[in-house]
Each structure stands twice: as structure tokens, then as C-alpha cells.
Amino acid sequence: MKKFFVSFTLAASLAFAAANDTFLVRNITVHPVTGPKLDNASVLVVDGKISEVGAKVTAPKGVKIIEGKGLHIYPGMINSATEVGMSEIGSIRETSDTGELGEFNPQLRSSIAVNPSSEHIPVTRANGITAVITLPGGGSTENRGFAFGALNPVIVGQSALMHLDGWTWEEMELKRTAAIQMKFPTIQMLSPRAMMMDLPGAFPRNTFAEAKKSYDRRIQAMHEFFEQARRYQKGKESKQPGLRRDLKFEAMIPVLEGKTPLMIVATRNRTIRDAIEFGQKEKIKIILAGLEQLGDNAAKIKELNIPVILGETLTLPSSEDDPYDSTAALPGLLHKAGIKFAFGTFDTQFARNLPYQAATAVAYGLPYEEALKSVTINAAEIWGVADQIGSIEKGKWADLIITDGDPLETNTQIKQMFIKGKAVDLSSRHTKLFEKYMSRQ
């Protein structure tokens, strides 16, 4: 504990010393992630970007030097599904800006909902996470479709890739529309009122046939929305006179063009299968998110090269008869199937646990190298920013963490963090409370 405290003060003092975004870290073990590790090497950062990596790096005169003896440098980690900055205290409505109502809202931008002063940001950073995907529709569940009938969210808005540092959300923005988030509908056997009132016994259940019919109707409505968006796109291309500008359809154009992926939250076998089929029918790029199982979809996902964002893997199996390790072993299964994936936590306060998801997966069959990649370069590739972040390579943003060991291990300390080359304060509400209670007489 003492050690942690000391390292914290060290980090804090260094943060203030490195005022500019140009510096050299030397005599450090470099883990570029995309290549083999380099012992006793240096990383030169110029104006916030990585300028050189190697054993012999010539530093410009007068550059600030950080001595890295005995330490390691890694790229900052990326959490591929969070609500960080969008919801401060879940139960206080005023501090939450997620979960809009309405079936199709692709125009909603989660990036502007991010509060740069959120207490959750430094807490998340403390474990070495430098960028997160923010979800406009929160959680890792599909569309359970009950509460508000026609207002049930399906397309919930734009997921943004955000740096975890900046005075404003604009400064934090790394990619405004990394994906458009969709919550795929599910077959609901319970009646809407029963779900809303949490009294399943008191209300009649739908028959499967009824539930299936309403599910099919919802999917039909999704196809219709895409069709409308397509007509709008054509009208716009042909400069159709009198075309009313519609922000919803406007936001759909990059999806239809295949430039922006549709990130579909689908947890169970059927939903995953139907989500893939939906993407194929609409000929769009999709990312599957929140998977709790692979079901019989592994071959299809691999064949179509669909990336996957895993949901909570540090959780109990979803069915009581599942093997005890079914959630922890899922990442390894995806890797064996040749599916590219990254981890997400789908929440706010536990976004910091990202590295432990990857670490646990290693214990259940995922090769270590892949685990590290899934929180760095794989995520960057999935989100289309592999030229900017995700590894220690020349030309990328200097999103770096200096550690005293493997960042996937719980007892490793993050000594320093840089986001776009700027040293970031590693103190957080947690360290403040730690100090407060440690100093109690």
C-alpha cells in the first residue's frame, strides 16, 4: 500500500514537470504490441506524436528526458464499450445523458454528452486506459423491448472514440462516429406491462407465436427505416429538389456507404444470428457487441470477418447449466475461431477493470499476446484508428503508459500516463479517498 502511495506522488510530480509534449523516455523496456519487445530502448515523442522507437534514438538537444530504468512502456489501453463521462451517478437523473427514447435515433452523438470533468475519467485512467468508446445507449443487453412500445430504442445513436483527457469534449474526441449503435430486438414472451411492473406472475405471458410475430414486425420496421434512409441518400445524390434535410437519415448515409459500421448489441445465439443476417440483407458493415456466447455463429462471423466486442466476461455464466468457465473461456474460443475481437465493459464505474477481463481470458485459453492486443491494437483496428493509436509506432499519438510490470496484472502500478504526449494526472477520487483514510489518526 505504501508503495502505491509513493508511486502516486512520484507520478503527480512528474506530471507537472512535463509541461510540453516533447520528451524522450530511455532505458526502458518497450512493448510496441505490434512487434517484439525491445529491452533498454527509447521512445521519442515530438509534439504529442511518437517520433522514434528503438535502441538508439538520437534526441534533440535540451529535450526533456524520462529515465525508465527497470520500467516498461506500453501503448495506452482502449475500452471498446463504456458510458464513461456520460453518466456520473446512475440514480441521479441530472447526471446521466444516455438512453434516449424512440426507435431510430442515429443522429444522437454520444461525444457531446461526455463530461470532461467526470470523476470516472481519472478512475478509469488509473489502470492504464487512455481511450474509450462511449455508447449512447448504455448497457450490454439487447433490446428487451418492453417499456415504452413504439419508443423502444433500436438505433440508439453514434458511439464515439474519446481520449480520456481534455478540457472539453471536443479535445477528447478521437473519432466522432466510430460506429452507430443498434440494440437488436429480442423475442419477448412476457407482456410489456409485466416487464415494466416487475410482476411477471400477475400478467399473462405472450405465446411464443405472438412474441415471434411482434419480433418479426420489429425487424421489418428496421428494414423499412433503412429503406427510407436509402431513398433519402439517393435523393441527396441526385440533388432532388425540395428534399427536406433530415438529421436521422443524414446520419445513416455513412452506414449505407459502408464507411461507418453498425455496432449491433446481441448477446444470445438467435439474436446474434439474426443480427448477422440483418447486416447481410442491408449490405452494411457490422460489429457485434455484448456477446455472451457464440452459439452456432462462429463460422459465419469468421467468414464475414465481423469484429466482435465482448461484453462482461468477468461474470457468471448466463445459464445455470453452462460450464463454470463459459464466460471466461469465450475470448479464447473467439481467438481459436479466428475472430477479431476487443473487450468492452459496457458501463461507467467498472470501465477500469478492462485489463482484468483480458487477463482472466489468458487463464482460460487466450494467448497472452492476443489478450494484450485485444485491449490495444485490435481495438484500434476495429474502430478504424490503427493509424493513430493502439501501439508504440512512429507517427501514432503518444498514448503511453509507463509501468512497473505487466499492465494486465492487478498488482502492477501505472507510474506515468501520456495522452497525445501530455502527461496526465494519475490521481483520482480513489487515491484521494485512499489518502484521506490512510491519514486518519
Next chain:
Amino acid sequence: MQKILSLLLLGCGLLLAQPPSGIAIRNARIVTGSGPILQKGTVVLRNGLIDAVGENVTIPTDAWVINGEGMTVYPGLIDALSTIGITDAAATPGSARPAATPGAPAATVSRGPEDRPLTTSWLKAADLINTTDRRIESARNQGFTSAITWPRRGIFAGQGAVINLAGDKSNDMIIVPSTGQYLALVNGGFGAGYPASLMGSISYIRQIYVDADRYARIKKQYADNPRGLNRPEYDRALEGVLESQRLLLPANRRVEITRMISFSKELKRPTVLYGLQEGYLALDALQAAGLPVLINLKWPEKAREVDPENIESLKVLEVRDKAATTPAELAKKGVKFAFYADGIDQPADILKAVRKAMQAGLSEADALKAMTITPAEIFGFADRLGSIEKGKIGNLVVTKGGIFDEKPAIQHVFIDGVKYDPAPDTQTPAAAGARATGGGKEQEQQ
């Protein structure tokens, strides 16, 4: 008009008060339920009772003789827990919440045990019998001659009655007017106030029995010498509880069974557990407790109309597979059990459910006991019903072949010595009305 009607009713009553002077079934196989099976015996019914049974019985000259060649005579079957005859919404689960006190508006939010929530302990099934309930006839057509019927609404639902499944007036049907208190672990649900949780319901039951004991003490003290004492405040809920000492406690799942066994020890009253579908998981506990149990014959089955991709859990499959082994296992352990058919919609499925338990190892004799003498013993009327013995009530079932055959052919049903023959189409309501009300057709049409 009224006079004519009452005369008419009186006439009916007189008519029934004089059944045929005697009925004899001879040369039949007789499963007495109390002794060995008589391969070729005779039963004589007279005056509503069993007058004689045996292999060498002299048939009275005035008796109407039925040739029992190729037939088997059984004691009439008893359904140990049902709502047959009760059509009153106030006693049926799922109906509107009754008023806490009579005359007060319904749906008052109760604040605690003092408001006696979900309690109608004073309700007597015997007072609620509706002779036009069609279930009376359809149960009879399956060989049931008696049932123990209960108000089933609320935590303290009310008092059960042993009834015969035939009679002109409800009064004719009653054998035992009050045979225990039916308890269920329910709560008022959203917005109804206390109790809204399982712990609340259990704690409420405990409080009621604490209150009832005190109430009984104070009442006795006052009755012995009222001078100088304030009169005890009348409490209808506690009166009902004191009137019905025997408790029926719900115990379907294993955890419920073990909990209710210890709850029963605490309440210090004769207890009967009902449900028991996971009884096969608590055999030793049940044997050690020595409590009689009522087993629901509605074995868990796969729901129709389910998601074809839904994978059922091993636990659900296991209960579905094993529930019907409970009777055979309990029989081996010597636990006293009776059957009830609650939840079985088609009366013809009741005996099918019994056959399922027999396929799981239950002997025919034990199966029959669970529907005849054992319920009578559990509820204390074995001196009147449950077996074919001289002096008992004349409730019999006569079948061609065995009653547990694949397709049991029930020929006659005798209740209080009166013969009822199942109609070929057992579901015809007109026939049911005519028979059940003895000519009171206008009643049926209402």
C-alpha cells in the same frame, strides 16, 4: 308462488330422504381397502350406508340387485385438496382483494399484521358450496365420490370441508364442515401493503399464531370469571384460526419442504404439507418429520408454446423427470401421503397422472390408499369413509376391469348409497344440471 316452490322443494327432500330400500352388488371383485381383496363378494348398501360386505352375505329380499360379474368395486375416491363446489370469487385465488373488514372499501393498504391482511380464516368451504358447480359431476364421473374442498385465497384462506360429490342441497353434501386451515405463502403484490415479501408473509403467520394463543387464553380467563375484567375484543381472524387447528402448509420445492417442517414444529399444531413435487429430494427429512403430506398429481410438464430454441435447465428437466417418483419413494419411507388433483384441467387426466406414479414404482394398493383411506385418516374421518366396511358411508366406485387400467370403464358411482352412472358424454352440461340439482333445472339455467 313461493309457497308452491317451497312445497316442491320439500317434496324433493322427502323423495331423497327415502332412497331405495337397498342395493346389492353381488359376485363382484371387491377391493375393500381395509382387508384382503374379495374375489367374489357382495356389498349391500342400505339407508345410505354400507350394510354388509363379504363373500357370504345374504342379499335382502327387497334389495335391488346388481350383477357384479366381471366388475370391481372400490371405495369411492377422495380428492384431498380441491376447490370443487366453490365458485365464490372471494375464496378463489386471483380474484379482487377483499375488504379487510366487512363493509369497508376493498383494496385498503394494510400496514402490518394488526390489519390482518390476506386473511379470511373464518371462511368455511362448507358455507360456500354451490351444487351447480359442473366440476362436481365431472369429478364423480372419474370415480371421485368425495373431496376436501378449500377456500384458496390469501394467506389464511379459510377452512376446508369434507364433502360428498352429490346432493340436492349443499347441506346434504357436507361430511365434515371444518377440517383445517389452508395457508399459502402469497403476498398482496404491488400497492397492496403488508406483507409484500416472503419474509413478511412468514412473519405474519407466526404473529397470527402468537396472537391466537393469547386470544384463547384471555377468552378462557374471561369466560371463567368475567367480573372485574374487560371483555376481550372480538377478532374474527383469530376465531377462524382457533376453530381450525389443523394447518395446511405449502411445500413444493425441497427448500420449502424443509422450511415448513421446522415451521410446523414451531407452530405446534397438527400440520399437513401440500405440493411435494420435489418430495423425492427431501425423503429423509419427510420421514423424520412424520408429517402427513398431500401430493399434487399435476406433474410438471413441458409448457406448450415455448421458444423452440429455449434450452431448459437440467434442474427443470430433473424435476419433470422425477416428480412422479415421489409417491413411490414416500411409500418406501412409510410417509403418509394422499393425492390431490389441483391444476389438472381434464378430469380424465387425474387417473392418468396416478398411473404415471405407478409406472415410477408405486404399487396399486398404495395408489388406491392415497385416494381413499389415507386422506380420510389424515383429516380424521376414516371412521366414516375411505374403505368398504360395514357401517361406513355408502360411497363406492364400480368399474369394468381395474380402475387403474389404461382406459378405466367406470360403470357406477354410489354416493350415500345412491347410484350415479357416468353419462357416455361426460361433458354434457344439461345432463349434469339435471342430475346434480334433481329437477331444479331453472337454477342451472341462471
